[in-house]
Amino acid sequence: MSDNRVRVRFAPSPTGPLHIGGVRTALFNWLFARHHGGAFILRIEDTDQKRYVADSIQLITEGLRWLGMDWDEGPEVGGEYGPYIQSERLELYQKWANWLVEQGRAYRCYCTEERLDALREQQKAAKQDPGYDRHCRTLSADERAQNEAEGKPYVIRFMMPTEGSTTVNDLLRGDISFDNKQLQDLVLLKTDGYPTYHLANVVDDHFMEISHIMRAEEWIPSAPIHKNLYDAFGWDMPQLAHLPVILNPSGKGKLSKRSAGFTEGGRKVPVLLYEFLDGGYVPEAIVNFLTNVGWSFGEDREVFTVQETIERFDLSRVNPAGSIFPIEKLDWLNGVYLREMDDHKLAALLRPVFEKAGYEVNLDVLLQVIPLLKPRIKTLPEAIPMGGFFFAEEFKPAPKEELIQKKMDAAGTKAALERAYALLNALTEWSHAAMEGALRPLAEELGLSAGQLFGALRMATTAQQVSPPLFESMEVIGRAESLRRIQLAIASL
RNA sequence: GCCCCUAUCGUCUAGAGGACCAGGACGCAGCCCUUUCAAGGCUAAAACUGGGGUUCGAAUCCCCAUAGGGGCACCA
Numbered sequence: 002m003s004d005n006r007v008r009v010r011f012a013p014s015p016t017g018p019l020h021i022g023g024v025r026t027a028l029f030n031w032l033f034a035r036h037h038g039g040a041f042i043l044r045i046e047d048t049d050q051k052r053y054v055a056d057s058i059q060l061i062t063e064g065l066r067w068l069g070m071d072w073d074e075g076p077e078v079g080g081e082y083g084p085y086i087q088s089e090r091l092e093l094y095q096k097w098a099n100w101l102v103e104q105g106r107a108y109r110c111y112c113t114e115e116r117l118d119a120l121r122e123q124q125k126a127a128k129q130d131p132g133y134d135r136h137c138r139t140l141s142a143d144e145r146a147q148n149e150a151e152g153k154p155y156v157i158r159f160m161m162p163t164e165g166s167t168t169v170n171d172l173l174r175g176d177i178s179f180d181n182k183q184l185q186d187l188v189l190l191k192t193d194g195y196p197t198y199h200l201a202n203v204v205d206d207h208f209m210e211i212s213h214i215m216r217a218e219e220w221i222p223s224a225p226i227h228k229n230l231y232d233a234f235g236w237d238m239p240q241l242a243h244l245p246v247i248l249n250p251s252g253k254g255k256l257s258k259r260s261a262g263f264t265e266g267g268r269k270v271p272v273l274l275y276e277f278l279d280g281g282y283v284p285e286a287i288v289n290f291l292t293n294v295g296w297s298f299g300e301d302r303e304v305f306t307v308q309e310t311i312e313r314f315d316l317s318r319v320n321p322a323g324s325i326f327p328i329e330k331l332d333w334l335n336g337v338y339l340r341e342m343d344d345h346k347l348a349a350l351l352r353p354v355f356e357k358a359g360y361e362v363n364l365d366v367l368l369q370v371i372p373l374l375k376p377r378i379k380t381l382p383e384a385i386p387m388g389g390f391f392f393a394e395e396f397k398p399a400p401k402e403e404l405i406q407k408k409m410d411a412a413g414t415k416a417a418l419e420r421a422y423a424l425l426n427a428l429t430e431w432s433h434a435a436m437e438g439a440l441r442p443l444a445e446e447l448g449l450s451a452g453q454l455f456g457a458l459r460m461a462t463t464a465q466q467v468s469p470p471l472f473e474s475m476e477v478i479g480r481a482e483s484l485r486r487i488q489l490a491i492a493s494l
Numbered sequence: 495g496c497c498c499c500u501a502u503c504g505u506c507u508a509g510a511g512g513a514c515c516a517g518g519a520c521g522c523a524g525c526c527c528u529u530u531c532a533a534g535g536c537u538a539a540a541a542c543u544g545g546g547g548u549u550c551g552a553a554u555c556c557c558c559a560u561a562g563g564g565g566c567a568c569c570a
Contacts (some may be wrong), residue, residue, distance in 0.1 A: 014570050049569055114568075130496050131566065156568055174499070183497050191568040198570045222498060222565040246564070255564080297507055301518040320507075321499075323563055327506045330520045340533075376533035387531080455529035467531045
C-alpha cells in the first residue's frame with residue numbers, strides 16, 4: 002500500500018489560531034499521506050504581510066502536534082524541498098512571474114488602486130460583473146516604456162485566455178468546466194514584490210512535487226485559474242480533491258467564530274482549536290469526531306482508533322456535500338473516550354482543571370475519585386461540579402432545609418441520621434459494601450425509602466444535591482471526616 | 495447579478511439499478527436498572543426535496559425546477 006510518490010500538504014496562512022475547519026483539512030491530508038505511506042508536508046503561506054499575526058506558526062505547529070499529526074517536511078523539521086515558509090521563497094516566485102512575462106503569458110499592470118476602486122464602483126452601478134478590465138494588457142510599447150520611465154509601481158497579471166473553456170478534474174466530483182470568459186487576469190505578483198496565493202501555491206506545489214491537492218471546497222472557483230497557470234508554465238497539475246465545507250450549527254453559512262457560532266439552543270460552539278482544548282475535549286475524540294464529518298468509516302462504526310482510520314482512509318468515502326458541525330456528537334464521543342481512558346492519564350488531565358477552579362488537588366484522592374467521575378462527565382470541566390467538593394479545603398455544611406428529604410420532617414431526619422451514625426460508627430471496615438450492608442436494612446426498619454435515607458446522608462456528607470454514589474463518596478471522604486459531617490448535620494437539626 | 499458545487503431521518507451518515515415497506519450513530523421520548531446524577535440495556539418516533547425521463551426495475555443514471563452552500567481582491 003506504500004506509494005512514496007504521494008506527497009500532500011497542509012498550507013495554512015499564519016493569520017491567527019487554527020480553525021477547526023483547517024484542522025479537518027489538515028487531518029484528511031495527513032490520513033491520506035499515512036494511508037499511502039507518502040509524505041505530509043506543512044507549508045506556511047505568509048504572503049500577505051498585512052494579515053500576518055505573530056506566533057501563528059507556533060500555534061499551528063503546536064495544534065497539529067497536540068492532535069497527533071506529524072509532518073515529514075516543513076517548519077521545525079526541514080526537508081529537501083524547503084524552505085517551507087513562502088516569505089523565504091520570494092525570489093522563486095519573482096523569477097517565474099517574470100518568466101511568464103517574457104513568454105508573453107503575463108504582463109505588467111500599472112493601474113492604481115484608485116482606478117481599480119473606481120472601476121469596481123462603475124461596474125457595480127452599471128450592474129456589470131466585477132472584474133479587471135484588462136486595461137494594461139493592451140498597452141502599446143510606447144505606453145509601457147513611458148510607465149517604466151516614470152518608475153510607476155506595477156503588479157504582474159496573468160494573461161488569462163478569453164475564449165473557450167477550462168476543465169479541471171476533481172477526484173470527488175469528476176470534471177468541472179468553466180467558461181474562460183468568467184476568468185480574470187488576476188494578479189500574480191503584488192507591488193510589494195510578494196506573490197499572491199495563486200502564484201505561490203502553483204509554484205510551490207510544482208517544485209515540492211505535490212501529488213494531490215486536498216483543500217476546502219471554497220477553492221473550487223480558483224481551480225481553473227490554477228489549471229491555466231500550470232499550462233502556461235508547462236507543468237502537470239496535481240490531482241485535485243475539494244473537501245466539503247463545514248457549516249454553522251445555525252445552518253447559515255460556513256462555520257465561523259463570529260455571529261452564527263451558536264447552536265439553536267444558544268450554546269457557544271467551539272471553533273478555534275484552542276477552544277476545544279479549553280472546553281475539555283481530548284485530541285483522540287476530536288480526531289475521531291472529525292473523521293466522521295465528511296467521511297465515514299463504514300461498517301456502522303462510529304468509534305475507531307487513528308490507526309484503524311489510517312488503514313481505511315480513502316477519498317472514495319469522502320462525501321462531497323457540506324455538513325453542519327455536529328457538536329453534540331463530539332460531546333458524546335468525548336465522553337466515550339474519557340470513560341475508556343486510563344485512570345492515571347485522566348488524572349493528569351483533570352488535575353489542572355480542578356486547580357484552575359481553585360481546588361488544591363491531592364493526587365491520591367483524585368485517583369480514588371476518577372472511577373466515580375468517569376461515567377459522569379463528557380468534558381473535563383464537568384468534573385468540577387461533580388467532584389470538586391472532594392478537594393474543598395473547608396467543608397461547608399448544607400443548610401438545614403436541604404437535609405430534610407421529601408415527606409420527612411426535621412425530627413425524623415435527625416433521628417434517622419443518628420441511627421445511621423451509630424451503625425456507621427460501629428463498622429469495622431470502612432467500605433462502601435459494608436456501609437450499604439448496614440444502612441439498607443435501616444431504611445427498611447425506619448420505614449424510609451432508600452432515596453430518603455441516602456438522600457439525607459448525601460446532603461450531610463457532601464452538601465451536594467447531586468454527587469457520585471453516596472457510599473463510594475464516603476469511602477473517599479474517609480471515616481473520620483464522614484462521621485464528623487454527619488454529626489454536624491445532626492447538630493444543625 | 496454572474497459562475498460553480500451539493501441535495502437520504504432534527505443532525506452526522508450507510509447506500510455505487512434489484513439484497514431497502516432505506517441501515518447505523520448523536521439527539522429526543524418511553525421503559526428497565528437505580529440512593530441523586532450519570533453510565534448501561536431495551537423500545538419508539540423520525541428521511542430518499544419536487545417534477546419529468548432512461549429502465550422490466552431507481553434513493554442510486556440523465557434533464558429541469560427548488561433549496562442550501564461556495565466563489566467573484568494587489569486575502570488566503
